[in-house]
Amino acid sequence: MLEANRPHLERWLPVFAPLRPEDATKLTAAALELFAAGAGWEADLCEWGEPVGVIRLHRRSEAGGSSEVGYWVAAEHEGRGLVTRAVSGVLRYLFDGFEVGHVGLVTATDNVRSRRVAERLGFDLEAVMRRSSISVTGEPVDQAFYGLVREGGGGAAAYARFTLPVDEELELVVLELPDAARLTELAQRNAQELQEWMPWAADLSPEALQGFITGRALRAIAKGEGFEAGVLERGQLVGMVGVHHVATDLRRGEIGYWLDAARYGNGIVTRSVSAVLARCFESPACGGQPFERMEIRTDVDNLRSRAVAERLGFAFEGVLRRFIHNRGVHRDCAVYSLLRDEWVARHPPEA
Numbered sequence: 025m026l027e028a029n030r031p032h033l034e035r036w037l038p039v040f041a042p043l044r045p046e047d048a049t050k051l052t053a054a055a056l057e058l059f060a061a062g063a064g065w066e067a068d069l070c071e072w073g074e075p076v077g078v079i080r081l082h083r084r085s086e087a088g089g090s091s092e093v094g095y096w097v098a099a100e101h102e103g104r105g106l107v108t109r110a111v112s113g114v115l116r117y118l119f120d121g122f123e124v125g126h127v128g129l130v131t132a133t134d135n136v137r138s139r140r141v142a143e144r145l146g147f148d149l150e151a152v153m154r155r156s157s158i159s160v161t162g163e164p165v166d167q168a169f170y171g172l173v174r175e176g177g178g179g180a181a182a183y184a185r186f187t188l189p190v191d192e193e194l195e196l197v198v199l200e201l202p203d204a205a206r207l208t209e210l211a212q213r214n215a216q217e218l219q220e221w222m223p224w225a226a227d228l229s230p231e232a233l234q235g236f237i238t239g240r241a242l243r244a245i246a247k248g249e250g251f252e253a254g255v256l257e258r259g260q261l262v263g264m265v266g267v268h269h270v271a272t273d274l275r276r277g278e279i280g281y282w283l284d285a286a287r288y289g290n291g292i293v294t295r296s297v298s299a300v301l302a303r304c305f306e307s308p309a310c311g312g313q314p315f316e317r318m319e320i321r322t323d324v325d326n327l328r329s330r331a332v333a334e335r336l337g338f339a340f341e342g343v344l345r346r347f348i349h350n351r352g353v354h355r356d357c358a359v360y361s362l363l364r365d366e367w368v369a370r371h372p373p374e375a
Contacts, residue, residue, distance in 0.1 A: 025075060025098060032099040034160045036135050055080070056246035062201040062238055069097065069110050076101045079110050084118070087202070090126040090171075091118050095141070107141050115145065119174045122202055129170040132157070142170040188253065190299040194292060196253035196265060199241055203254065204234040206261050210284060217285050221326045223350045241266075248311065250277055255296050262287045265296045267304065267318075272311035277304065278319045281332070293332050301336065305367045320360040323348055333360040337370060 026033065026048060055066030064084045069077040077097030084091045093114055097107050111129075118124045129147055131138035142149075147170035155164035188196040199207060211218060211228045218225035224236075241252035244266075252266035263283035270277040279300060281293050304315040320338055322329040334340075338360035347357035 029096075029098050033096060036132055036138070037096060060238070060243040060246035062242060064091075069095070069106065071101070071106060076106060077110075079107075079114060081114065081118075084122065085124050087123040088125040090128060091122075091124045092128040092130065093118075094130070095138075102137060108144050111141060111145060115172065123174070125174050127172045127174075129172075130167055131170075133166040133168045139168060139170075142168075145172065147172045187256075188299060188303065190295050193257055194295055194299075195256050196296060196299065197256055198245070199237055199252065199254045201234065201237055203261075204230060204237055207237070207254070207264075208233045210261055210263075214282070214285055218282060219351065221323050221329070221350070222282065223348065226351070248272065255281075255283070255292060257287065257292060262292060263296075265293070265300055267300065270310065274317075275310045275313060275315050276317040276319065277310070277315055278321060280320075281329075288328070294335050297332060297336060301362065301367060302371070305364045306371075306373075314364055316364050318362050321347075321357050322360075323350075324356045324358045330358055330360075336362065337366065338362045339366075 051066075059065040062084075064081040066078060066080045068075040069079050078095065080094040082092040082094055093111060095107050095111060115127060118127055127147075128150075129142045131142070133139075133152060149168060150171045151169040153167045153169060156167045157165040159165050186198040190196060208228065208230045211225070211233060215225065215228055218228070236252075244250045244252065248270070250267035250270045252264060254261050255263040255265055263281065265279070265281040267277045268280055279297055281297060283293050301318060303309055304318055306314065308314060310316075320329070320333040321344075322333070324330075324343055339362070341359045341361055344357040344359060346354035348355040
């Protein structure tokens, strides 16, 4: 897409010229590492599932601080309001989701289309920086610095995140650093139940769960090693579901989950895991191809967890003896699996 838009982009984005396939790979890797560090991201701007541009969060601050947004759209899609609508969503993500105090937007002074986006969204022109950038031909470029300030306080949405809808009540959200406090409160409230079955639950301190978000949840996405998502029920965090131990060469992974004990018996985990399975088996989620095998492994005595696997049609394959080590005791592990053709047979694609 960048190559097809080279003449269109070189005038405004000299960083993309010249662009080789390996340059695109490096840009993608750098953007994923930025996301894994909790400092920003680069996302495809898609219309009906097809990429038409890019929205980039160059910098994301803590609450009250300043963040910066950038963007570009393919030449054939200019003038349709796509960037304005997308940046409006990013502003909600930043102001409501993270309560940042200020969002900046920087563009060349003669990039009239880009400046109109800022002005339509209510940004103020804060400064014109003379010769602060260099064009692809090596000429100095003046840049316009726009800013938008978050007005007022309170009433912020609890979440404004990357989501996977489940149904009218549930959605899965990629947790980020500011969500650590909510995750800690939920996990500590369910410490007794979690520690009975989950070896990782031995330490539910804020530091440990913040480390889980940065060291596992975000980094897994950056490295293509699965994901960890919060389960939201009508906007409230009630549990977690994720895909672990991804083997891209074998196209298999393992699903894990846990739920607030107060929400047991409402089918929340079953519905959430079903949405994850659909994503794994029906999209190129495993190194560009669908998963072939998904597993659920759980303590043999964890009857609630085993019931989820059985309701979803997983086949019981056996017991791995003394496979789990939890609280100083070795315990047996029940292994369940579901294959892609088994899933497709039960969920045929719509015509």
